Amino acid sequence: MSEPSTLFEKIWQRHVVRPETDETPAVLYVDLQLLHEVTSPQAFSELERRGLALRRPDRHLATIDHSTPTTPADKHGEYDWTTAQARIQVETLYENCEKHGIELHGWDSPNRGIVHVMGPEMGATQPGMTIVCGDSHTATHGAFGALAFGIGTTEVGHVLASQCLLQSKPKTLGIRVEGDLEPGVTPKDVILHIIGRIGVGGGTGSVIEYFGSTFRAMDMAGRMTVCNMSIECGARAGLIAPDETTFSYLQDRPKAPSGANWDAAVADWRTLKTDPGAEFDRLVEIDAAGIEPSVTWGIHPGMVMGVGGSVPDGEPDALGYMQLQAGSPLAGESVDVVFIGSCTNSRLSDLRAAAAVFRGRQVADGTRALVVPGSGLTKRQAEAEGLDEIFRAAGAEWREPGCSMCLGMNGDIAQPGELVVSTSNRNFKGRQGPGVRTVLASPLTAAASAVTGRVTDPRELPEVTP
């Protein structure tokens, strides 16, 4: 019998083209590279400069999401580009995909969306795969039991040319959460709580496997929310073992295996789990009962508190930037903008959660709320359920899919000094516009804050006057 091994170890072993040596890292095979307009152009030009061909166009999938406007095209089909350069980036990706035979989901594709929302929705993300993308939130795909790394542009070029990635073997970190989540507590609160607990460097150099009954009970969107933010504690990737929830999500998706291939795939995927007795380099255990609706109060995603708590002391730079007082509550702070979107929280279940709060209520005077679905498919599904009507009736803006105010590259930004309650993943200084103060939160907390105009614990909402 072979040694018991972790899920990470199993996927790693399946993809070693050349093993690691004292001098050289392992060469790992990459099953799928996802591409978008921002981090790919120099990788393509490097390929050309060297006179190399793209090795496996069939193992690439591209979309446009970061620089794209989230307002619809005008009657001439023109988009409201924030800069001419943004448009050129998108056009360059069109040209590169055309030239190299890569499947691109551009403006006319019904699937187009944020790369980490679209890939899974199309069934391109599958258990046991290695997946890379020139984007730090690629760990999202780990929710399916895929080993997914965010990489830099140089490495995007490596994968274009060779379908391989150089990696030294990471350490493993097991994070076990057991128990049911309290009402009002969502997967976003779980991951914020974890990052707050282990710190922004707590996962450095590691691949995290999340396991335990709390993750088992989550739907795929929730698991993606958790894995998405693995990078925020420094981890190279996050993983959740595939199970029936994973398989039923994938079945009948356009790029998932079908027929007899489906049965064979599922039989294989069932073996993708950490064996009893296998050990992680480090293990963290958390009781779900202790997790509250959580928010960030500072300038990195490890500065986390329960939304009802008081702001901690000892970080003058963060407190100064956020214009907060140590010891004071964050709840009740006036909110200028609410952003519901990003690859962390823009899926159908996120939009449903937000809509449940907006239903029959109004966005507060003086507050602006932006709801940006993660993809074309999510948008259509939400509209089929009438969620868009609920958002519009509440006075929120319902936009076209894209990254939008997560990083504001497309021009969706807030004004200096404004406080944004955001369902995205980074609250660094200036991330959502120069001088903008970001509070990261769940879709429930964000929507509750939109209708009250103040940072609000969603559990208090029934008592709030609409």
Next chain:
Amino acid sequence: MSRALIESRTFNLPVKNIDTDQIIPAHFLTMTGREGLDRACFFAWRFNEDGSDKADNPLRNHDRARQQVLVTGENFGCGSSREHAPWALLDYGFRAVISSRFADIFRGNALKNGLLPITVDEAVANWLLDNPDTVVAIDIENRSLKVRGYGRFDFPMDPFSAYCLVRGIDPLDFILQGADDIRRYEESHGK
């Protein structure tokens, strides 16, 4: 060409905490190619907003052909993780940078792209900053830096970067040298 040995004169920018925004301003990041990086390198130090030359440009006396090694104050390359920073320095003509401390991400990005970051003790850095246009010889294989008129010093480097630099290859060359392995892997794994 093996890059195992670099012999050059030094050029000094005696400034601490030179961040990647100084090395290449953010507005060049939307570029889609790698052309024109030479001009983008230290743009705001070299050019006025209208594109004309700056009178007080600290690089105006730089002899690019002879001075391929940059010496700077501590914490070089801090700030955003843009890979454009080493690209710009290389395109401008630098092959190595010497400092008493580099920002981690910049260091990694530089090595991936064949720009050599050499960390030395503060005393060595200070001596170099006091003695501009010094002849240095960098021996990558032995990880040693010879400073004419001052001495020989070891510098640290991770094994794979040294492996590539000594052979005059970059990481993609290394991967592609194993093209047969990749083909075999694809065949045996049905990919």
